[in-house]
Structures are given as C-alpha cells and as structure tokens.
Amino acid sequence: MAKVLMKGNEAIGAAAIKAGCKFFFGYPITPQSELPEYMAREMPKAGATFLQAESEVAAINMVYGAAGAGARVMTSSSSPGISLKQEGISYIAGAELPCVIVNIIRGGPGLGGIQPAQSDYFQATKGGGHGDYKMVVLAPASVQELTDLMMEGFDIADQYRNPVMIIGDGMLGQMMEPVELREPKKRDLKPKDWATTGTGGRGHTNVINSLFIDPAECEKHNLKLKAKFDEMEKNEKKYExxxxxxxxxxxxxxxxxxxxxxxxxxxxxxxxxxxxxxxxxxxxxxxxxxxxxxxxxxxxxxxxxxxxxxxxxxxxxxxxxxxxxxxxxxxxxxxxxxxxxxxxxxxxxxxxx
Amino acid sequence: MINERIIMAGFGGQGVMSMGQLLTYAGMIEGKNVSWLPSYGPEMRGGTANCNVIISDSPVASPIVTDATAVIAMNRPSLDKFEPSIIEKGLLLINSSLIDRSAERDDIIAYDIPANDIANELGNSRIANMVMLGAYLEATGALKKESVIEALKKVFGERKAHLIPINEDALDRGAQLVKGSSCG
Incomplete structure (x- = not known):
C-alpha cells in the first residue's frame, strides 16, 4: 500500500479495521472525536459495527460483552472518559478478555482542558481500576507508529487475553503524517475456544467471570494472572x-x-x-x-x-x-x-x- | 537539504488548514518527511485558525513550529502574532488585501501579496489561499508546483476536477508577484 496522509485519530481507526476489529463502542469526547466519527463512517463498510453508547460506562461494558464472545473489539476516549471506564477495565482484566482501549490524553484532573497532556501515566501503568492487574500500555510518537502499535495491540491482547491500552495526546490525534498500514510480525495466536459463542454440542459451558468468592480460589486466580503479567513483562518491552x-x-x-x-x-x-x-x-x-x-x-x-x-x-x-x-x-x-x-x-x- | 518550518494562519474559512494540508501532501509526493499540525480547540469555531507544516529531508522531530522558516499571514491578528516567530532571513507572506500594514522586521524577507484581490479577479474569492501558496513555492523553491497540482487532484477527486485550472491560475499569479517583486 502506498503512503497516505492521515490524521492520527483517523489512522487509529484505519489500523483497527485493518486488524480485524469488528466492534467499536464509544462516546464522543475532545480531542479524539474524529476517531468515533471515522468509525461510524467506515466500520459498516467493513462489515463491522460502530455503536455510540449512552455513556463511557456502557461502552466499556459492551466491550466486555463483545470480547467475551471472542470478537476483536475496541473503545476510545480521553482522560475523564477513561476514568469512567476503569471499573470495566478491571473486570475485563479479571475475566481475562482481550480488547484495545485508546486514551487520547487531555489536561486534568477533573474535566481539565482539551489540550495535549500526559498526566494519565499513573492511571494507565499503575492500575487505574481496582485489583492486581496490569495491561500493556503503548505510547506511539508518530502517526505511523500509532498505526503499527494499534495493529500489534490487537495481537498482544489476543495472545495474553488481556486489555491493551494505546495512549497518545491531542497533538498526535490531530496531526497528519504519511502512513502505510503494515502487518505486525506474526504471533502464535490460539483459537478463542474460551469464548461464549454457544456450546455447539461440545458438552461443556464456557464461563466468562471475574468473581471468585472463595479467597483461596481468588488467590489462585491472581497467581495465574501474575504468571501471565510476568510473561508480558519478559516479552513486550519496547523502547528507542x-x-x-x-x-x-x-x-x-x-x-x-x-x-x-x-x-x-x-x-x-x-x-x-x-x-x-x-x-x-x-x-x-x-x-x-x-x-x-x-x-x-x-x-x-x-x-x-x-x-x-x-x-x-x-x-x-x-x-x-x-x-x-x-x-x-x-x-x-x-x-x-x-x-x-x-x-x-x-x-x-x-x-x- | 530542505527543512521548511511553516506557520499558516488566518480566520476560520480562509482555507488556512487546507492550504497546509495541500503543501504537506505535495511534500509527501516528493518523498520528503512531512507533518501537519493544526491548532485545535474552541478558538477554531469562527475565530483564528493556524497550522504548522514541516517539510524536511530528515525525519520530522517536533511537529510544533517554534522557529519558523516561513509565515503565511492571511489576516492582521495572524501577522501580529506570528511575525516574531520567523527566523532571521526567513520568509513572511502578508495578505495585503486584508492587512493594513507591512512587515515590521527588516531582518526577514517579506512580500505583500493582495491575495483576495487576485482571487476575486480570477472569479473565486475562495482561492486566495492558493495565491499565497503560489507565492510561497516561488519564494522558497521548496517544492514543485506540479506536486501541489497532483495533491489537488487527489484531494478534489473526479467530482471537483474542474476546479484544478483556476487553482493553478491562482498558484501562478502568486508566483508572478514574487518573481516581479524587487523585494528579497
């Protein structure tokens, strides 16, 4: 594919669709609204679903649902909206579901402003929601890198059954640079045989859940998650x-x-x-x-x-x-x-x- | 080696953003490293608009233009705001149809371009931006006019292809003003 000039926010959408993202659930907020706007226009053409939810909380829980059914799914927002999504992100991590979440960060705290910021670093990397969970957080510096990491982000999410967050700021979202949609390096992705898509007569029921009422069971689940996070730590470091x-x-x-x-x-x-x-x-x-x-x-x-x-x-x-x-x-x-x-x-x- | 760092500014509706995008597109066509960064926020609704364009032989570092090699000012507030941002011997293009003063600095190269008057003469007030872009191309030699035309074709598509000739006329008129000027 030849290079095209694209706005960061639109390039995220193009990369997601190219990566096989079938569902986008979101709610508009500056400075990332070009992304849902792009998705609303382009996803139906790709046989995919764009849905503007009634709120950020609804959107992230729709992501939970679609991810549980094994679909490639994403949401995007900006800082205050991402704060609203934290409960859902914790549930998704707890239930071990893959998804990609984009945060085009704006000034905070509270409603803050709409200009570029990086003040959601703690929220993104230190567990914005409750519980012992981690997610891969990727911070591209150009529109090209944004598309590359967006596409790879879906693979990383699927490989580990874990949410991946892509963070940028209004500058990256609004600026235009030449991009070429490139396939990420191939990963060994297992079939999603855990997805809740009906038993199809196979004899057992898949359950998506983050509730472990027995503390011993809950600790065991956390140890399993920890082993996964250790793998991510070993394999997914990127730097220049x-x-x-x-x-x-x-x-x-x-x-x-x-x-x-x-x-x-x-x-x-x-x-x-x-x-x-x-x-x-x-x-x-x-x-x-x-x-x-x-x-x-x-x-x-x-x-x-x-x-x-x-x-x-x-x-x-x-x-x-x-x-x-x-x-x-x-x-x-x-x-x-x-x-x-x-x-x-x-x-x-x-x-x- | 080129490293053009341009600020384009004016009222919303003067085609400042699209002028910047066209130049960026043309740079990409010529295989340069390019970036286009708009101002965004509430001030864009009916207020002033500006964008930063970088065209370079080396990878673009910061997309924000602080030391501009050129400023294209479409209105007076833009001129007042961005004239100080130009580097020594940098270029200032002033839309003299709407701006009642010339350059204040004497360490830069400045041209007064009556862009709106020329656009009106050509029969379309909306191509004042292309007159300025033509002047910019001539004054800097940064990119070829043909690349801008090619970019226009891509942006316009079939439906608006009939607008190419008048845009090309506007580019030429802007260029002629710079060629014929004693300044610089």
Missing amino acids: IFNCENPDIIAVAYGTTARIVKTVIDKCKEEGINVGLIRPISLWPFPYEVFEEYADKTKAFLSVEMSMGQMVEDVKLGVNGKKPVHFYGRTGGMVPVPDDIIAEIKNILGGAK
Whole structure:
C-alpha cells in the first residue's frame, strides 16, 4: 500500500479495521472525536459495527460483552472518559478478555482542558481500576507508529487475553503524517475456544467471570494472572535509544514529548552539548534495565513530561540511584518548548557552555 | 537539504488548514518527511485558525513550529502574532488585501501579496489561499508546483476536477508577484 496522509485519530481507526476489529463502542469526547466519527463512517463498510453508547460506562461494558464472545473489539476516549471506564477495565482484566482501549490524553484532573497532556501515566501503568492487574500500555510518537502499535495491540491482547491500552495526546490525534498500514510480525495466536459463542454440542459451558468468592480460589486466580503479567513483562518491552553515544545527559520522554526532545537534541548539538534520548514505547512493561545500563554512560537523566512528574518515578527505579534523575514538565495542556528544556539542561549541567 | 518550518494562519474559512494540508501532501509526493499540525480547540469555531507544516529531508522531530522558516499571514491578528516567530532571513507572506500594514522586521524577507484581490479577479474569492501558496513555492523553491497540482487532484477527486485550472491560475499569479517583486 502506498503512503497516505492521515490524521492520527483517523489512522487509529484505519489500523483497527485493518486488524480485524469488528466492534467499536464509544462516546464522543475532545480531542479524539474524529476517531468515533471515522468509525461510524467506515466500520459498516467493513462489515463491522460502530455503536455510540449512552455513556463511557456502557461502552466499556459492551466491550466486555463483545470480547467475551471472542470478537476483536475496541473503545476510545480521553482522560475523564477513561476514568469512567476503569471499573470495566478491571473486570475485563479479571475475566481475562482481550480488547484495545485508546486514551487520547487531555489536561486534568477533573474535566481539565482539551489540550495535549500526559498526566494519565499513573492511571494507565499503575492500575487505574481496582485489583492486581496490569495491561500493556503503548505510547506511539508518530502517526505511523500509532498505526503499527494499534495493529500489534490487537495481537498482544489476543495472545495474553488481556486489555491493551494505546495512549497518545491531542497533538498526535490531530496531526497528519504519511502512513502505510503494515502487518505486525506474526504471533502464535490460539483459537478463542474460551469464548461464549454457544456450546455447539461440545458438552461443556464456557464461563466468562471475574468473581471468585472463595479467597483461596481468588488467590489462585491472581497467581495465574501474575504468571501471565510476568510473561508480558519478559516479552513486550519496547523502547528507542537515540543519540546515546557518550551523552552529557540523557533525556527520557515518550510520545510527542519525545519528538520535542529530538528538536532539543539538534539544537543542543549546535551548542556542543550532547543530549541522548531514551524513549519508552511500552510504558508498561517499563524498560527499567535500559536505564541501569546507560547510567554508566552519562552524567544525569532528565525526565521530560506533559505532567507534574509521573514517569520520572519509573526512571528513578530504573537508574537505581546510580546517577541523579531530574524532572522538567509542563501540564494542564501546556506543551514544553525546546528552549525551556534546553535551559533546564544547561542548568543541570552547571551553567551555559 | 530542505527543512521548511511553516506557520499558516488566518480566520476560520480562509482555507488556512487546507492550504497546509495541500503543501504537506505535495511534500509527501516528493518523498520528503512531512507533518501537519493544526491548532485545535474552541478558538477554531469562527475565530483564528493556524497550522504548522514541516517539510524536511530528515525525519520530522517536533511537529510544533517554534522557529519558523516561513509565515503565511492571511489576516492582521495572524501577522501580529506570528511575525516574531520567523527566523532571521526567513520568509513572511502578508495578505495585503486584508492587512493594513507591512512587515515590521527588516531582518526577514517579506512580500505583500493582495491575495483576495487576485482571487476575486480570477472569479473565486475562495482561492486566495492558493495565491499565497503560489507565492510561497516561488519564494522558497521548496517544492514543485506540479506536486501541489497532483495533491489537488487527489484531494478534489473526479467530482471537483474542474476546479484544478483556476487553482493553478491562482498558484501562478502568486508566483508572478514574487518573481516581479524587487523585494528579497
């Protein structure tokens, strides 16, 4: 397929349909409404179902239902809407069902604003809903990567029978870049013989459930989930290492913020400051080991985020005290400006060079 | 090596967004790395609109334009807001049909383009944006006019193909103004 110019939000939809997503349940919210709009137009053409639910809570529970029946299914929203979906996400994880959830993050807390933010990092990676569950959280930085990860996200969800979250921000959702829909690398996906599609005379009933009233049974279920999360941690880490040959400092950033940092890297080069970048692509599982490895090659780390400082906690866990870890962030919909990040870098490195 | 970082701005309805998309599309056709980033939010409803376009030989880092190599200002508020964002020796295109002042800075290259007047002469007030785009292409040489025409064909499809010639005329008129100008 030749490259086409697509808006991030629409590219998510195109990738989902290409990946065989048969159901989309959602409720509009800025800045991701182009996605349900696209799905409403395109899904019927693909023999798939778009349904605008009466609320986010209804939408995520429809996802629960369709996933239980073995269909590829997704929902999308933005921060306040994702908060509403948390109960359902916990149930889906508990019942071991695959689905993809997209969060195009906006400023918070509460209704916040509609401009780009990354302040849902904790919610996404540390369990926004109740209980001991994890989900793979992927943070693309370009429209191409967004489509790649969206398609792979469905496979990851199916492989582990677990929800996968794709996070972006309004910038990524609204911007246009060339994209080419590419098949992800083949995974060994088992048939969904657990789905509730009728017994068909096979003699046993499939049950989708997250209730284990006997504590011993519930613990056993949690241990089973834990083993699965350990597998995900082992297999699903993704990150980019950029310009990390003897850097004076290594910036850590994900999503669109990482692209702003790349502009910072170019500008710093002109001034003789060598800035590296570690870009986590999977926010969970977080690539902790990489930080310990690169701690020997630099003087300090700087986590740059569109939040008041969330990922920086994981960066500190990764660096493990070997080098100082600093933070620079803008929040509430304000986007970091390269010159301000550069000023922070100079400050950390001890004044202008 | 090109690394064009353009801010296009004007009132909603002046075709600022579509002008940016066309240029981005044309860049993609020429095999460049491109990005198009719109301003979004409540200010778009009837207020000012702007978009950032990057066309580069190297991968696009930040899609946000802070040091613009060119600004296309379709109205006065856009000129006031974005003239300071232009780098030294950068390009400023002013829609002089609607803007009552010229460039304030003397360290940039500026052209006054009466885009709406030319568009009206050509018989369609909605192609003022294409006049500006023609001027931009001529002043920078960043992309070929043919690529923009090809992009237009893709965007218009069969149904609106009859609008291609008038758009091409608008691109040419914009280019002629830059060619014939003593400025720059």
